[in-house]
Amino acid sequence: MSLSQAAIEVTVVGGYLGAGKTTLMNHILTESKDPVAVLINDFGDINIDSELIQSVDGNSIALTNGCICCSLVDGYVSALEELRCREPRPKRIIVEASGVADPASVAAYGHAPGFYLNAVVVMVDGANVMEQLNDSLVAQTVAVQIATADLIALNKKDLLSDFTTVRNELKKLNAEALITDCTNSEIDLDLLFGSEVVTKAAVSVEMNQFDSRSHTSSDPISRQALTEWIERLPDEVQRAKGVLRLDEEPEIPMVFQLVGRRWNLRALAERKNPPLGNQIVVVGPKGLVPEDWDVGLR
Amino acid sequence: MNGEPIKLFVAKKIVTMDPATPTATAIAVQGDRIVGIGDSEDPELRKAAQIDDRFSQHILLPGFVEAHAHVMSGGLWEFPYVGFYERVDPTGRIWKGCGDIESVVERLVEYEEQMGDPTQTLIAWGLDPIFLEGDRLSASHLDQVSRTRPIFVFHASGHLATVNSEMMLKSGIDRHSPTPGVVRDGDGEPNGELQEPAAMSLALEGLSSIGKAIMSTEAKWNFGYEARNCGVTTVADLGTTRLALEGQLEAWREVTDEKNYPVRVVVAFGHYDSGASPTDIDALAGLAVRLRNEEETAKLRFGIVKLILDGSIQGFTARLSPPHYFDPPAGHQGNGLWLIPPEQMPKIVASYHKAGLTVHCHCNGDEASEVFIEAVEKALAEHPRDDHRHTVQHSQLTTAKQYKKMASLGMNANIFSNHIFYWGDQHAEITVGPHRAASMDACATAERENVKFSIHSDAPITPMSQLHTIWCAVNRQTASGKILGPGERIGIHKALEASTIDAAHQLRLDDEIGSLQVGKLADFTVLEADPYEVKPDKLKEIPVWGTVVGGVVHQAASD
Numbered sequence A: 001m002s003l004s005q006a007a008i009e010v011t012v013v014g015g016y017l018g019a020g021k022t023t024l025m026n027h028i029l030t031e032s033k034d035p036v037a038v039l040i041n042d043f044g045d046i047n048i049d050s051e052l053i054q055s056v057d058g059n060s061i062a063l064t065n066g067c068i069c070c071s072l073v074d075g076y077v078s079a080l081e082e083l084r085c086r087e088p089r090p091k092r093i094i095v096e097a098s099g100v101a102d103p104a105s106v107a108a109y110g111h112a113p114g115f116y117l118n119a120v121v122v123m124v125d126g127a128n129v130m131e132q133l134n135d136s137l138v139a140q141t142v143a144v145q146i147a148t149a150d151l152i153a154l155n156k157k158d159l160l161s162d163f164t165t166v167r168n169e170l171k172k173l174n175a176e177a178l179i180t181d182c183t184n185s186e187i188d189l190d191l192l193f194g195s196e197v198v199t200k201a202a203v204s205v206e207m208n209q210f211d212s213r214s215h216t217s218s219d220p221i222s223r224q225a226l227t228e229w230i231e232r233l234p235d236e237v238q239r240a241k242g243v244l245r246l247d248e249e250p251e252i253p254m255v256f257q258l259v260g261r262r263w264n265l266r267a268l269a270e271r272k273n274p275p276l277g278n279q280i281v282v283v284g285p286k287g288l289v290p291e292d293w294d295v296g297l298r
Numbered sequence B: 001m002n003g004e005p006i007k008l009f010v011a012k013k014i015v016t017m018d019p020a021t022p023t024a025t026a027i028a029v030q031g032d033r034i035v036g037i038g039d040s041e042d043p044e045l046r047k048a049a050q051i052d053d054r055f056s057q058h059i060l061l062p063g064f065v066e067a068h069a070h071v072m073s074g075g076l077w078e079f080p081y082v083g084f085y086e087r088v089d090p091t092g093r094i095w096k097g098c099g100d101i102e103s104v105v106e107r108l109v110e111y112e113e114q115m116g117d118p119t120q121t122l123i124a125w126g127l128d129p130i131f132l133e134g135d136r137l138s139a140s141h142l143d144q145v146s147r148t149r150p151i152f153v154f155h156a157s158g159h160l161a162t163v164n165s166e167m168m169l170k171s172g173i174d175r176h177s178p179t180p181g182v183v184r185d186g187d188g189e190p191n192g193e194l195q196e197p198a199a200m201s202l203a204l205e206g207l208s209s210i211g212k213a214i215m216s217t218e219a220k221w222n223f224g225y226e227a228r229n230c231g232v233t234t235v236a237d238l239g240t241t242r243l244a245l246e247g248q249l250e251a252w253r254e255v256t257d258e259k260n261y262p263v264r265v266v267v268a269f270g271h272y273d274s275g276a277s278p279t280d281i282d283a284l285a286g287l288a289v290r291l292r293n294e295e296e297t298a299k300l301r302f303g304i305v306k307l308i309l310d311g312s313i314q315g316f317t318a319r320l321s322p323p324h325y326f327d328p329p330a331g332h333q334g335n336g337l338w339l340i341p342p343e344q345m346p347k348i349v350a351s352y353h354k355a356g357l358t359v360h361c362h363c364n365g366d367e368a369s370e371v372f373i374e375a376v377e378k379a380l381a382e383h384p385r386d387d388h389r390h391t392v393q394h395s396q397l398t399t400a401k402q403y404k405k406m407a408s409l410g411m412n413a414n415i416f417s418n419h420i421f422y423w424g425d426q427h428a429e430i431t432v433g434p435h436r437a438a439s440m441d442a443c444a445t446a447e448r449e450n451v452k453f454s455i456h457s458d459a460p461i462t463p464m465s466q467l468h469t470i471w472c473a474v475n476r477q478t479a480s481g482k483i484l485g486p487g488e489r490i491g492i493h494k495a496l497e498a499s500t501i502d503a504a505h506q507l508r509l510d511d512e513i514g515s516l517q518v519g520k521l522a523d524f525t526v527l528e529a530d531p532y533e534v535k536p537d538k539l540k541e542i543p544v545w546g547t548v549v550g551g552v553v554h555q556a557a558s559d
């Protein structure tokens, strides 16, 4: 998608201490062939993996987590500024929120000029989440993180004895997000990024369970047609994203994101050289996305 | 020191905070040290000394120690102040409070007229909408000041800013701006208010100008002048300076080495601000130890590590035990936020504790105090250590039971007494309710439970003025004039101890400052009236003549 020429895609990874955020970042760095930069929160998991991340390439920047009254232009602003000026610009960045952060406050930076937000992924520690949700000290922190997610990755599936109970609990906290389960934070990158991701050769067979399909058109779409199309999307479509024009204000490029049943449509902050027309990609399990998925858009 | 002339300061009264000799009328100084103290007629003292009687009508005390402020307080004075409460700037000029939006606009118009370059951004600070009735400040008000010059008004909370139309235009903020926190009017147009850092950072020029001002050399000088003007001779910059960054140590060194720089500064090491790898707390501790062991000078001190564990009570982000908040805003989650995962605290505290450092941890809520106290208890069990002086900072809701535990663990507290005046009414009515508010900032409980404590302003959160902070701890009077929890009032002597010797204790400087004794540094606060003699409710009105720091006299600036 040519959106990435106008802006850098931001994916925020949140989740409580020990949920597997760092492992996910490593997984992405290992699997993705596209250049990815990662922003690591220096306040997150105290984990030897962060050293591994930092040694992968020169594309990681440690964030500092100063309180606003201490360092006004905080770590995020200066790190994003640095990435914006980098040559060549990375196509994607992954930002790790601290283990106690509300990922929404980090995701807010993903709308700065030069960037657009892909999704908020929240890692959930399958082995400990029920305990965390009953711990008066951390329950609210964990619940807010889960409620903020677009994509919930129920990690450590192998250590989980009662999968259904946990899944139902997550559903209670966030009915609309897409819930996927994994071990070792191995999420399918197509699902994570909502589009076809060029992966390195060493991809496990298990990873390619998803198909993606795309739609391009040139005429602006009406808001109503878009909403109706979303409502009628088959359940198999777990992920959709794109950039499009609405007929009410066709000069404004709009970024569309859908994860599970959560979706939003926001203007692209940077409007220099924006992509033209409408480009939408959907992702669903292999062979299950119907041919006519985009009828409503045509 | 030997061979230098001895100066004998004669005063109306000298309060020493040394129980052996509680008062005196003359104090002999050689170089930067006290060499004698006693009666002004004592021939032994007068012998071979130059008599300096400029303080013969004044009261001398051990120099006040403000153990929790931020150098940012000095930096903000690069810009005009538009807050609700009156504030004195480093030059001694009194900035009257802006009681409504009209006076905010009026002040900005006045300031704008004097600005030369018509394209230069006008930045102002200190706005607190909680106190202003009627409309909220918006771009339309600021457009009355200028439509051509960008304007950025930074709120007192540090979480919000209001900008004018020109700033929005320049920053690309319009009705389509996708960033959450760009507040809109009924028609969907942005109204100039930017909430939280991500939205504020869209007006990057405004925010980064403030950031630069805070870390500037002028900020450090102004911080020193603010301290001097209120009689403070040692001040802690509690975790603003990013010591791990290049140039920061040198910048402080340059300023504090100047003979005219009027205050000793304890620059705390901010754990969260290190920029280092998270695996390396021990390395961070090593850096903090190295600063303390190798880089200290007469007026620049280290050895304190600052942690921030929760948010603020007035921002509904402090971690409280049940029943949590009294009347929180709609949509509030119930409790506040952690800034460090509670499970990580034992490990973090233990690293610094093992290294021999003193940990000062921001805990506004009692649940935060509890997590910190438990972390200290664990660290002590694993690494027994005498006299660590780990300190609960703010300690606003710390309970009697927690103080008891702190006493048994050898912990200290630094209590945010200024809150009683500035937000006491809001605490009673909105944040924690009348019962809990009555036992907030519980100095008398700390005293009863034998915890050494200090009292602070957290400048710039509230203005630095030790006599005002003392007045708060002694009177517990809110802005509306109510007495909040009279049982937690303390006596003037205790409040003075909290502002001198006990504050020095928690900064680990009590062997050098905090009381007037032979061999200690010649740091004095010079007052024009005796705090033991004035009525308690008049304490904050005592004029401050100035200070003496290491024998050097610094007169306060006055308007």
Ligand SMILES: [Zn+2]
Residues within 6 Å of the ligand: B362, B393, B394
């Ligand atoms: Zn604090």
Ligand SMILES: [Zn+2]
Residues within 6 Å of the ligand: B068, B069, B070, B238, B458
């Ligand atoms: Zn502070």
